[in-house]
Amino acid sequence: MLVLLVALAATAVTDAGWSWPRPGAVGWVALACLPLVFRSRAPFAVAAVVVATELVAELVAKNTTMIPGASLVAVYTVASLRPRRTAWLTGSVVAVIIAVCGLRVSGETAVSVQALVRFDVLILVTAVGDAVRSRRAQLAAAERRAVRAEQTREEEARRRVTEERIRIARELHDVVAHHVALVNAQAGVAQYLVRTDAEKAYRALGDIKETSHAALEELRSTVGLLRQPDDAPPSLTPVPDLDDLDSLVESFRRAGMTVEVTRTGDRRPLASAAGLAAYRIVQEALTNTHKHAGTATASVTLAYGTEMLEITVADDGSGTAPPGLGTGHGLIGMHERAAAFGGTLTAGPCPQGGFRVHAELPFPSRPKDNR
Template identity: 40%
Template sequence: MRTHPLAADVVIALALTTVALLLGTESAAQGWPALDPLGWTLVALVNLPLALRTKAPVAVCLFCFAASTWYTTAGYWPVVSSLGPMLALYTVASLRPLRVALACAALLAANWIYAGLITDGSNMASVVAQAAGFPLVLCRFGWSARRTAELNRQLRAEQAERARREVADERVRIARELHDVVAHHMAVINVQAGLARFVFDTDAGTAREALGTIAATSGEALAELRRMLGLLRADDTPADSAAPAPGLGQLADMVARVRSGGLAVTLTVTGEPRPLPPGVQLCAYRVVQEALTNVIKHAPGARAAVELTYRPGTLTVSVVDDGPGVTLPRDTEGRGLRLTGKGVDPARIRPQGGHGLIGMRERAKLYGGTIVVGPRREGGFGVLLTLPTSSQAARRGDADRQ
């Protein structure tokens, strides 16, 4: 259980007062006048205000110094009144700037030298050495405590900011995955539901086929949602409870599903297929998925072509269609914007909203690739993704995803 700082200071002040009072009972044995009511009162005035030392450190320090000087001037044993001012000086050094602590240290040194001057038989060399050494040591320890507290506060602030950024990044990743999963499958389901409703009374076979596509698409959407929720599971959940992420091996099935939804789309693979890191495969899969979803939503009736090209060290993914396209904003020289892994404001890509193109850019950036999105000269719209397939780039992207 955490103790309140004020309560701790009260306990410390009472303990220090008790020690000083017990030490005061030895005054007569040390050859000094025994404490009378005035002496006991001054001892209390020197030590009890330390209960407020963290609330008003400088004021408490000055009050303790003044009470200690009064106690010494009254002729009592100076050692009894030395503990409270020393703790007060340490508190000032730990909570206030160094120049303030040094000023208070000078006052404490003057108090000790004054006590030595008015005491018969004092060894002034020893008194001066103590007056110079003890306050400086107290200032040094107090300054170290203040510096440590400042570093701890700074560390906590940096940790809180880092946690906030990590939460924001995780929200972006979750939103991107949700968009990729939901938008594509719902677009296919929407097209098939419209087709089934249109031919329900006239072509039962086509309607039945459309309903089958809806069932298969919704089942795949649920499987991907389970996979994504599995990634958000508690740490003690078995790792194999989540379905594997989709990759290039499922690309043909996805194209076939889109084709059954009414979009004329072809898939071509150029080069020698080879195993690729899971993150690279997921990136390519999601970009194709988003590009075909955009064709379904923005260019109904268009034809699309998907081409995968395996080259040494790179994988190129191209998705083009012959629809009317989407007009992208122009740059200052009248050219279409290029959406790459860096240097482009994603908010300018699609003024009418949506997160698909933003997600494409983020995925390309994550794996060190580039992506070009825009209308084609020969008509229609195109997406061209180039990904490095080196193990180093793949490891970097997978590490960022985790």
């Protein structure tokens, strides 16, 4: 502001030639520059006060050589802070007013050099202010887009991490709950038989060995998902699906539970991930039956329809098991597995006793034959 005041004061001379600035003209210049301190807070009001002050100064001092510098700064501020239409309207009005007032004071024609210079300089300042405002808006928009893009990437990364964590937790729960329940049952059988039938006890211990080996393989395969790219490769154990249902059922039978399997309809394959989900649903349902109903008789029904596979696992409620409270993670996991593939799952007590789990998983859509 001080530099502008000194520069404008140097122009406050008489028309007769170079001389020291007149004190009155310098005072008017200072008075016109003073409102510029508040130009960012109230650009319109400051522009109006500055233009009015310079016009009055020109009429009083009769100095047509003085440059309207304060008006230039005020107009630039309006153009750089306000919308384009408002900026150009303000700049044009101020340019016309100052040019016409200069002509009235000097008595020159409308096409005089001085009038054209004043008009053109104010229009140029308006254009510069508008360009600065546009550039500032572009930079702000680019920064906002960058921030939104970064936030979107972070949210997507967090979402994927959460989904992967839930999926791995679900896998670990199913694997651990199933195999530990079987090992516990087989260990109980071996403990009972070790004094009465050594041969059967030996076979029970073999079943424990096989079950624990299968648990370790599945755990190794699941934990392998957490490895980094430069770690050793995970286990190559195939992902289980409904083709492995007989082996699953046999493991429960060896643990002392009666399981009946029924298949109806024409067998159709599910997608790989959906097959794993179906296998885990049956596995978790049978594990819950063994955990809460002990040696109850369970039935597994696979009904292959035209559009979806219906899975029903139920028990007659005749078995007994030590009382205990479950965490509910198994049922939550079964619901999530079914929902992940557009299916549904219901679970609850049967009217005649026992517990029933019913899931529906859609088959992959077949491509239409356009022949």
